[in-house]
Amino acid sequence: MNWFGNFLSRSTLLFAPLLPASAAAMGSLRQAPSPHSSAFATVAVVLIAVPIGAILPLSSSWIESPGKVLKRINFYTFAAIFSKSIHVKVAVIGGGAAGFFAAISVRQHHPEAEITLFEKSSKLLSKVKVSGGGRCNVTNACTENRLLLEAYPRGRKLMKRVLRQFSTSDTIKWFADKGIRLVAEPDGRMFPQSNSSQTIIDCLLGCAKEMGIQILLQSRIDRISTVQGSILLEGKNLETRTDKVIVAAGGSPKAQGLAWLAEIGHRIEPPVPSLFTFNMPKESIRELMGLVAPSVSVTVQGTKLKSEGPLLLTHWGMSGPAILKLSAFGARILEEMNYEFSVQVNWLQQANQQVVLEDFKARLNQHPKRQIANNRFEELPQRLWEFLLAKAAIPAEKRGLDLSRKDINRLVTLLCNDVFQVQGKTTFKEEFVTCGGISISSVDVETMQSKVFPNLYFAGEILDVDGITGGYNFQAAWATGFVAGKLSSG
Numbered sequence: 001m002n003w004f005g006n007f008l009s010r011s012t013l014l015f016a017p018l019l020p021a022s023a024a025a026m027g028s029l030r031q032a033p034s035p036h037s038s039a040f041a042t043v044a045v046v047l048i049a050v051p052i053g054a055i056l057p058l059s060s061s062w063i064e065s066p067g068k069v070l071k072r073i074n075f076y077t078f079a080a081i082f083s084k085s086i087h088v089k090v091a092v093i094g095g096g097a098a099g100f101f102a103a104i105s106v107r108q109h110h111p112e113a114e115i116t117l118f119e120k121s122s123k124l125l126s127k128v129k130v131s132g133g134g135r136c137n138v139t140n141a142c143t144e145n146r147l148l149l150e151a152y153p154r155g156r157k158l159m160k161r162v163l164r165q166f167s168t169s170d171t172i173k174w175f176a177d178k179g180i181r182l183v184a185e186p187d188g189r190m191f192p193q194s195n196s197s198q199t200i201i202d203c204l205l206g207c208a209k210e211m212g213i214q215i216l217l218q219s220r221i222d223r224i225s226t227v228q229g230s231i232l233l234e235g236k237n238l239e240t241r242t243d244k245v246i247v248a249a250g251g252s253p254k255a256q257g258l259a260w261l262a263e264i265g266h267r268i269e270p271p272v273p274s275l276f277t278f279n280m281p282k283e284s285i286r287e288l289m290g291l292v293a294p295s296v297s298v299t300v301q302g303t304k305l306k307s308e309g310p311l312l313l314t315h316w317g318m319s320g321p322a323i324l325k326l327s328a329f330g331a332r333i334l335e336e337m338n339y340e341f342s343v344q345v346n347w348l349q350q351a352n353q354q355v356v357l358e359d360f361k362a363r364l365n366q367h368p369k370r371q372i373a374n375n376r377f378e379e380l381p382q383r384l385w386e387f388l389l390a391k392a393a394i395p396a397e398k399r400g401l402d403l404s405r406k407d408i409n410r411l412v413t414l415l416c417n418d419v420f421q422v423q424g425k426t427t428f429k430e431e432f433v434t435c436g437g438i439s440i441s442s443v444d445v446e447t448m449q450s451k452v453f454p455n456l457y458f459a460g461e462i463l464d465v466d467g468i469t470g471g472y473n474f475q476a477a478w479a480t481g482f483v484a485g486k487l488s489s490g
């Protein structure tokens with residue numbers, strides 16, 4: 001706080017009993033700070049407190065113009081000074097998307113709170129920075145919660161409740177109100193118009209600063225307990241008491257990383273990776289790296305796992321939405337299989353082999369003399385078609401009428417049921433998340449409050465909630481952060 005802030009605080013505190021009008025005005029802000037009431041309160045405080053304070057010899061160096069000084073006065077400082085609940089202290093653990101949004105939400109819902117955000121590293125919002133390839137896929141354009149929920153392999157019950165309180169439309173509006181337009185791509189992903197994640201970082205940091213949220217870097221919290229009615233937070237060279245705590249410490253790759261929360265009674269779902277691509281070191285299809293089959297269906301043999309969508313061939317195996325979706329929905333099963341399994345690909349996404357057979361025969365009858373290389377299914381890229389012909393041992397120059405019944409059956413089988421061996425996984429560079437974390441059974445899904453530790457709330461990826469790619473994970477961070485920041489008690 002600048003010297004004038006100190007001066008004003010001290011004079012207003014000293015003369016608080018003499019200032020019923022301004023105190024009442026500020027007190028009313030605790031519930032619903034409207035622009036009118038905040039302006040009124042600020043004016044009331046300044047008009048009454050400044051002249052009184054000015055007669056005290058607290059400082060002799062007030063040389064700034066009143067206009068300049070007024071500009072520097074932080075509304076939230078006043079709110080804190082006058083509020084009856086000045087002692088409500090809120091700690092937010094984690095300086096990522098969820099932590100920042102939770103802290104901002106606390107300020108919106110509880111203007112009087114004293115908010116401190118603890119970040120273990122020396123960097124804030126580091127995942128936001130690298131997200132979406134540096135562009136930050138902030139949310140998804142889908143505004144129908146029923147459809148949106150399908151993007152969450154885990155945590156649907158919780159997301160259903162929080163999306164009602166903070167939807168994708170709310171995210172879009174929230175950023176628009178801060179001057180950031182989110183633009184939708186044809187697949188529904190939404191990015192800031194600047195196409196830079198720094199825009200989102202600047203916005204969140206700016207809000208935190210403006211709202212007087214205190215940020216402590218290199219402040220890792222690794223123990224929470226209750227002492228004489230308040231919460232004690234402990235870390236290396238750190239000990240502090242608080243009234244409420246929001247844990248937004250992100251996903252932990254190992255259960256051990258969540259031991260401090262298990263110790264106080266929370267159930268932990270074992271963490272495993274989600275959103276990864278498939279390694280296929282022995283498969284020659286890797287030659288086609290960079291090629292996209294626009295509409296395939298993929299199943300994992302021996303399981304019920306199935307997904308559909310575009311498939312991208314890479315120099316290490318397979319990626320793209322169809323594979324990433326499979327990795328997300330199958331995160332646990334595939335981990336149990338030690339990432340060694342076979343996938344069946346239907347390159348035409350048509351489940352029925354008989355339909356494909358009839359379709360193929362009709363094509364051959366239509367152009368019997370055409371070389372088979374030039375008679376592909378339009379939805380398949382030419383290079384993939386030639387690859388499949390070679391795999392089926394059919395010379396590319398063979399004419400349709402020269403194909404044997406066995407040739408036709410072999411090719412159709414490959415088209416509908418091509419099998420590949422997966423050996424290992426690679427983390428998707430654009431976005432990866434942890435499946436597992438704090439069990440939903442330990443959390444009140446309406447408020448994000450812990451069921452086992454009073455006045456403790458959760459937000460973000462630390463929860464056993466995760467989505468597929470497309471902005472759904474940040475949406476979960478914004479929405480759970482917003483709800484946790486209400487500090488509701490159910």
Ligand SMILES: Cc1cc2nc3c(=O)[nH]c(=O)nc-3n(C[C@H](O)[C@H](O)[C@H](O)COP(=O)(O)OP(=O)(O)OC[C@H]3O[C@@H](n4cnc5c(N)ncnc54)[C@H](O)[C@@H]3O)c2cc1C
Pocket residue numbers: 093094095096097098099118119120121123124125126127128130131132133136137138139219220221222248249250251429430431432433459460461462470471472473474475477
């Ligand atoms: C490369 C990459 C790209 C991604 N791109 C996208 C995308 O475009 N769209 C999307 O929706 N999702 C994306 N995601 C997922 C998304 O980034 C996460 O789901 C989201 O950041 C989770 O936010 P969070 O605040 O819960 O956790 P985090 O962002 O992980 O933040 C947690 C913070 O808490 C701190 N912390 C941890 N433990 C403690 C402790 N004990 N004390 C104090 N501080 C602690 C950490 O240092 C960290 O700063 C991406 C993920 C990755 C890895």
